Amino acid sequence: MKILSVMFSQLVGMWLVLTHTFTKADTVEYPDEKPALFPRYRGRIILTRDPDGAERCVACNLCAVACPVDCIALQKTEDESGRWYPEFFRINFSRCIMCGFCEEACPTYAIQLTPDFEMCEYDRQNMVYEKEQLLINGPGKYHDYNFYRIAGKSVAGKDKGEAENEDRPIDVKSLIP
Amino acid sequence: MNDGIGSPLNIFGILFGVILVAAYLTWLERRLLGIWQDRLGPNRVGPLGLLQVAADMIKIFMKEDWVPPFSDKPVFILAPALIMVTALMSFAVIPIAPNVGVIDLNIGLLFVLAFTSLSVYSAVLGGYASNNKYALMGTLRAASQSVSYEVFMGISLMGVVMLSGSFSLRDIVEAQRGGWYCFSQILGFLVFMVAAVAETHRTPFDLPEAEHEIVAGFHTEYSGMKFGMFFVGEYLSVLLSSMLVVVLFFGGWLGPGFLPPLIWFILKTFIFVCVFILLRAALPRPRYDQLMAFGWKVMLPVALLNLVLTGGVALWLGA
Numbered sequence: 144m145k146i147l148s149v150m151f152s153q154l155v156g157m158w159l160v161l162t163h164t165f166t167k168a169d170t171v172e173y174p175d176e177k178p179a180l181f182p183r184y185r186g187r188i189i190l191t192r193d194p195d196g197a198e199r200c201v202a203c204n205l206c207a208v209a210c211p212v213d214c215i216a217l218q219k220t221e222d223e224s225g226r227w228y229p230e231f232f233r234i235n236f237s238r239c240i241m242c243g244f245c246e247e248a249c250p251t252y253a254i255q256l257t258p259d260f261e262m263c264e265y266d267r268q269n270m271v272y273e274k275e276q277l278l279i280n281g282p283g284k285y286h287d288y289n290f291y292r293i294a295g296k297s298v299a300g301k302d303k304g305e306a307e308n309e310d311r312p313i314d315v316k317s318l319i320p
Numbered sequence: 321m322n323d324g325i326g327s328p329l330n331i332f333g334i335l336f337g338v339i340l341v342a343a344y345l346t347w348l349e350r351r352l353l354g355i356w357q358d359r360l361g362p363n364r365v366g367p368l369g370l371l372q373v374a375a376d377m378i379k380i381f382m383k384e385d386w387v388p389p390f391s392d393k394p395v396f397i398l399a400p401a402l403i404m405v406t407a408l409m410s411f412a413v414i415p416i417a418p419n420v421g422v423i424d425l426n427i428g429l430l431f432v433l434a435f436t437s438l439s440v441y442s443a444v445l446g447g448y449a450s451n452n453k454y455a456l457m458g459t460l461r462a463a464s465q466s467v468s469y470e471v472f473m474g475i476s477l478m479g480v481v482m483l484s485g486s487f488s489l490r491d492i493v494e495a496q497r498g499g500w501y502c503f504s505q506i507l508g509f510l511v512f513m514v515a516a517v518a519e520t521h522r523t524p525f526d527l528p529e530a531e532h533e534i535v536a537g538f539h540t541e542y543s544g545m546k547f548g549m550f551f552v553g554e555y556l557s558v559l560l561s562s563m564l565v566v567v568l569f570f571g572g573w574l575g576p577g578f579l580p581p582l583i584w585f586i587l588k589t590f591i592f593v594c595v596f597i598l599l600r601a602a603l604p605r606p607r608y609d610q611l612m613a614f615g616w617k618v619m620l621p622v623a624l625l626n627l628v629l630t631g632g633v634a635l636w637l638g639a
Contacts, residue, residue: 153603156602160601164356168355170360172360
């Protein structure tokens with residue numbers, strides 16, 4: 144009897160497979176038919192600018208530290224106004240795994256991931272993007288954010304305590320209220 | 321009736337037609353498996369992917385044709401040719417239509433059984449000559465599977481021979497004018513179907529080449545067109561088994577008169593080829609001991625029962 148039930152279950156299986164003749168294929172025929180990519184899809188990495196058009200990146204190296212595959216390399220330098228910026232910023236996309244940890248680590252919303260994954264190259268060296276390729280002329284996902292306008296760091300034209308929502312620094316050694 | 325049989329047109333038409341169909345079975349199988357697994361299958365090369373076969377052929381001929389230095393070279397090279405030859409020889413006796421066929425042998429059925437049995441030598445010799453552990457495992461399996469499944473394959477067909485009173489496949493088809501043998505020989509049909517799947521080494525009986533367990537079984541060491549010949553041979557066997565089922569149990573070219581006999585034969589064969597592919601799409605591979613136990617403990621008794629019943633009824637009705 145067991146053998147009959149086994150045979151029966153095989154026939155049921157064959158019938159079930161046969162019914163799939165009339166179900167629609169799940170395949171997305173990619174180059175002809177683009178898949179739906181959502182705004183927070185993690186693809187090609189960009190560097191954004193603040194609303195004033197200056198580079199957002201302050202070369203803090205947090206993204207390079209967070210990167211699990213060590214594909215980010217940068218060197219900090221400073222301009223005459225005291226702002227930090229990267230002397231070079233290099234992402235090796237042949238190593239990048241699009242995990243988005245760099246975006247999460249970034250304190251200034253500078254590094255962001257975009258819904259674009261079509262970056263095939265015939266030459267491996269072309270997968271290494273320099274700052275010119277990474278930097279875009281826009282604020283990316285955060286339109287109004289400007290790090291130096293909010294942060295307490297003093298730069299030329301803005302002293303400590305002059306940032307938005309920031310109080311004047313308290314002189315802890317003074318007794319005057 | 322036998323006007324056209326054996327004419328050069330017939331011989332070369334069947335030879336090239338059969339090889340072409342076997343090549344296109346790769347495309348059909350991949351498309352059908354795709355459909356049944358909610359995929360599309362190859363559809364990029366040419367309309368509906370029909371030129372995929374040509375692309376595969378170009379690829380497989382460009383591949384390095386490597387003969388392992390540790391192999392038994394003459395046998396290693398001979399084995400893939402053997403499966404093609406044995407499979408193609410059997411097509412000679414298949415009656416495709418009243419005037420389409422290569423030869424009308426009066427021992428046609430025995431001829432087919434003999435050559436399908438010979439085809440196992442291809443797997444055995446190929447695996448043994450490869451001098452490879454996985455290939456040897458596949459060879460062992462092919463040999464023992466062949467031994468156990470040949471037995472009831474032959475026995476299951478004896479009922480058909482009793483009813484038609486002939487070993488000639490054309491006479492068997494003609495004898496089914498009164499009714500197809502798939503009804504009177506239902507047991508024989510089911511047993512033969514199982515044996516045919518086992519004989520073609522296809523899922524669920526593809527243990528000799530079970531790629532999840534023993535890499536690729538007996539053709540592990542094969543590459544390039546030698547590998548391709550094993551595959552074409554396998555698809556030729558599928559085609560042959562489908563044709564045999566149609567001839568022996570489903571009335572060959574017989575059918576209502578609104579279609580010519582040739583079309584009836586092709587239609588029926590196509591349906592059974594699809595059944596073979598459906599089996600592959602739906603059924604898992606059994607464990608090896610389960611396979612052997614099923615063969616000896618279930619299929620052989622059923623085949624013998626069918627033989628006894630058919631013989632008894634034939635005697636009772638006063639043959």
